[in-house]
Amino acid sequence: MAALLTCVNAFKQSLSGGSFEALSAATKDSLQVVSTGDPNTPAGWIEEVWAGNSAHKMEWDIFSQRFGDNQNGLRGEFMFNPTMSGADGVPQLGLPRTLDIPVWSADTLNVQVNGTASDNANVGYQIYYQNFQGSEQRLAPYSMVESAVRTGIAGNSRVLGIEVTVTPGTTGNYGTAVALNANDDRLQADFDYALLGYTCDQPVLCFGISGPDTGQYRIPMPGHWDARHTADWFLQSSRWRNGPRVPIINANNKGQTFLDAIDPANPGATKLALYFAQLPQKFQG
Amino acid sequence: MSEQQNEQTQPVAAPGGPQDEPTTQQAENPATATAPPAEIAGEEIPVRLVRVEDTSRHWNVAKGIWEQVTHAETGEPNYSYALVGTVDGVDVELASWNAGRIDTRVASIKRANQSSGA
Numbered sequence: 001m002a003a004l005l006t007c008v009n010a011f012k013q014s015l016s017g018g019s020f021e022a023l024s025a026a027t028k029d030s031l032q033v034v035s036t037g038d039p040n041t042p043a044g045w046i047e048e049v050w051a052g053n054s055a056h057k058m059e060w061d062i063f064s065q066r067f068g069d070n071q072n073g074l075r076g077e078f079m080f081n082p083t084m085s086g087a088d089g090v091p092q093l094g095l096p097r098t099l100d101i102p103v104w105s106a107d108t109l110n111v112q113v114n115g116t117a118s119d120n121a122n123v124g125y126q127i128y129y130q131n132f133q134g135s136e137q138r139l140a141p142y143s144m145v146e147s148a149v150r151t152g153i154a155g156n157s158r159v160l161g162i163e164v165t166v167t168p169g170t171t172g173n174y175g176t177a178v179a180l181n182a183n184d185d186r187l188q189a190d191f192d193y194a195l196l197g198y199t200c201d202q203p204v205l206c207f208g209i210s211g212p213d214t215g216q217y218r219i220p221m222p223g224h225w226d227a228r229h230t231a232d233w234f235l236q237s238s239r240w241r242n243g244p245r246v247p248i249i250n251a252n253n254k255g256q257t258f259l260d261a262i263d264p265a266n267p268g269a270t271k272l273a274l275y276f277a278q279l280p281q282k283f284q285g
Numbered sequence: 286m287s288e289q290q291n292e293q294t295q296p297v298a299a300p301g302g303p304q305d306e307p308t309t310q311q312a313e314n315p316a317t318a319t320a321p322p323a324e325i326a327g328e329e330i331p332v333r334l335v336r337v338e339d340t341s342r343h344w345n346v347a348k349g350i351w352e353q354v355t356h357a358e359t360g361e362p363n364y365s366y367a368l369v370g371t372v373d374g375v376d377v378e379l380a381s382w383n384a385g386r387i388d389t390r391v392a393s394i395k396r397a398n399q400s401s402g403a
Contacts, residue, residue: 014393014396054386054393055389117397118397120393163344165343166357167356167358169358170356170358181346183343183344184346264389265390266385266389268356268363268364268385269354269363271341271354
């Protein structure tokens, strides 16, 4: 069995407002934790939570009988910042950096928000499953990737930024998926590339990358306005947890590796630069 | 006297730390800023909110051309709302906001008004 890094996004367009109301899982996402058959060992851990609202501040919560409590569980606040040019504070990262909260086999999580009537709201979270049956995901640890970047390949440094233009859906759901090589086709055939992080030309709640190397599961990339959070997103995630969180993508899969995005407020086509380090030899993880 | 009693008897507005008396020089040339005026006088420059088309482009590998970035679902270009002031005959963009986010807020307010009016 192998590890799996993935996410769940939930959303509601046009809130009723004034009290907590449930969000629905986005297309092909599920709020149910995978069943491992072992109810007393954590099935995985929620490592990140992000939230966004189209027009106002709000509260969010994630809960279940086995996640916090069955009332509000993990409850957080979303700050709306209308003075920030081009961004309103979407996304905000709601969890402490190194605190991972266990989820349990087959448990169904509830995601709610308490916001203003008619607003659009999204909440999502990153889950890491340590032992996921059938996962073909290729994840490397920070130490291996750092060493490869420092060494370079045959006297050349091979860190690339590959641009993909990604548009979140207009109605709070995932938008149209775009192939990794749709706008910038520079990955060298047969080589493995470590995805270090990313930058984007405007804030977006969350991008996702999925393909053969991710086991077809979506790996989340919150589109924070501060590039310091995103440029080394996977490196830091791996370093903080001392575990494999750096996705490895083979160049031969570039046409089958897709990017998509989700946001509550239709920010439009967004340029996303993915930072890749070419690895000197095939990743055997 | 206990610490608690001390807190109770201290005047609320008094600063807690020690303060030096102003020197003669400071008194003659006070550096303390005067309070800002309630109204700011000067030349008035009107500002405009302009909906500006984003003409940035990207490479389309399949077509082999540079093309304007457009919304993947609607095919429309991106827009921004620019707050523009004309200074000395030149338009200066003082700030700009993503039009999608502004338009979504407009739609949200319209929906709220419609539902409260119904």
